Amino acid sequence: EVQLVESGGGLVQPGGSLRLSCAASGFTFSTYTMNWVRQAPGKGLEWVSYISLSGDAIYYADSVKGRFTISRDNAKNSLYLQMNSLRVEDTAVYYCTRGPPFFDPWGQGTLVTVSS
Amino acid sequence: IQLTQSPSSLSASVGDRVTITCRASQGISSFLAWYQQKPGKAPKLLIHTASTLQSGVPARFSGSGSGTDFTLTISSLQPEDFATYYCQQLNSYPYTFGQGTKLEIK
Numbered sequence: 001e002v003q004l005v006e007s008g009g010g011l012v013q014p015g016g017s018l019r020l021s022c023a024a025s026g027f028t029f030s031t032y033t034m035n036w037v038r039q040a041p042g043k044g045l046e047w048v049s050y051i052s053l054s055g056d057a058i059y060y061a062d063s064v065k066g067r068f069t070i071s072r073d074n075a076k077n078s079l080y081l082q083m084n085s086l087r088v089e090d091t092a093v094y095y096c097t098r099g100p101p102f103f104d105p106w107g108q109g110t111l112v113t114v115s116s
Numbered sequence: 117i118q119l120t121q122s123p124s125s126l127s128a129s130v131g132d133r134v135t136i137t138c139r140a141s142q143g144i145s146s147f148l149a150w151y152q153q154k155p156g157k158a159p160k161l162l163i164h165t166a167s168t169l170q171s172g173v174p175a176r177f178s179g180s181g182s183g184t185d186f187t188l189t190i191s192s193l194q195p196e197d198f199a200t201y202y203c204q205q206l207n208s209y210p211y212t213f214g215q216g217t218k219l220e221i222k
């Protein structure tokens with residue numbers, strides 16, 4: 001079964017840091033590009049970041065550029081999101097997802113709460 | 117690229133035919149996907165490349181369009197279809213989503 005499982009979310013103060021992980025199973029992780037997508041409470045979906053197969057091409061949403069870093073470890077079948085200088089507005093459920101040409105599957109999400 | 121979905125919310129009954137539209141601010145060829153999301157759950161891919169039904173998705177769902185105007189149609193609403201629906205463009209980064217259409221029971 002193709003599966004993505006996120007971890008690492010939690011409560012952090014504004015200005016703090018957090019590292020999210022996404023464990024992939026059931027498919028050859030190294031042959032798929034990956035993304036992070038987030039969803040603030042009661043709001044819509046927002047694409048956050050993309051990473052290519054080997055990590056040589058990376059894109060970020062303007063809202064996180066310079067603060068978030070996406071990376072992957074193909075040997076460990078894992079995707080990561082290092083989040084620094086966190087803001088209240090970064091509070092959201094963070095999903096990892098495989099793609100493009102479409103986003104599928106999605107993990108169950110991990111909640112990040114930025115609050116003092 | 118901005119995506120505008122309409123309507124933002126919709127009330128309908130079981131058995132109804134429902135259409136949701138998604139308009140892109142510039143042409144995106146057929147690089148459009150539709151997702152269904154239920155409360156507390158991750159989004160689920162329904163349709164990709166504007167009109168290709170994802171494996172396992174019921175045939176009552178269909179998609180059409182190209183360029184800037186797209187539609188998602190549910191031919192006969194079932195109780196499990198009441199959810200929020202999002203379109204997404206995958207023509208160029210950032211891969212933007214529409215604001216969502218909440219489909220509620222009338």
